[in-house]
Amino acid sequence: MASVTSATVAIPSFTGLKSTISKPSAVVRIPTTSRKLTVKSSLKDFGVAAVAAAASIALAGNAMAIDVLLGSGDGALAFVPNEFTIAKGEKIVFKNNAGFPHNVVFDEDEIPSGVDASKISMDEQDLLNAAGETYEVALTEPGTYSFYCAPHQGAGMVGKVTVN
Secondary structure, X not given: OOOXXXXXXXXXXXXXXXXXXXXXXXXXXXXXXXXXXXXXXXXXXXXXXXXXXXXXHHHHHXXXXXXXXXXXXXXXXXXXXXXXXXXXXXXEEEEEOOOOOEOOEEOOOOOOOXXXXXXHOOOOOOOEOOOOOEEEEEOOOOEEEEEEOHHHHHHOOEEEEEEO
């Protein structure tokens, strides 16, 4: 890329409406490099900031929910994944997949102190009976939460989430 380091401008003198041309009476040098670099730098900084903001929004949008399957693809009675970590306030979407009916109950003895298990759990009598049905919950207190499927807890359908 070419750059201009200075420019010479000749300013003729005018006297009335005469059409005579005289020698330049003044020479002005305009440094253009620093001004252009400042503009380019500002635009570059703006572009970087815009890209970073867009990426943050995209990642935040993607990070706002995690899907947990109820029943594995091969029909096993399991949460998939059965252990995971989320950010405080992130939504967990439990999605019925196979081997239903299922539900999601948080173990009142294995959640952070002060959290009411009944407010974050499905009622033990409520069941997700069809493929694709969901239960959503957002956990706001940091700590470790254990959960299970009431109909299949004895078969080992349990899970654990850590909230940072």
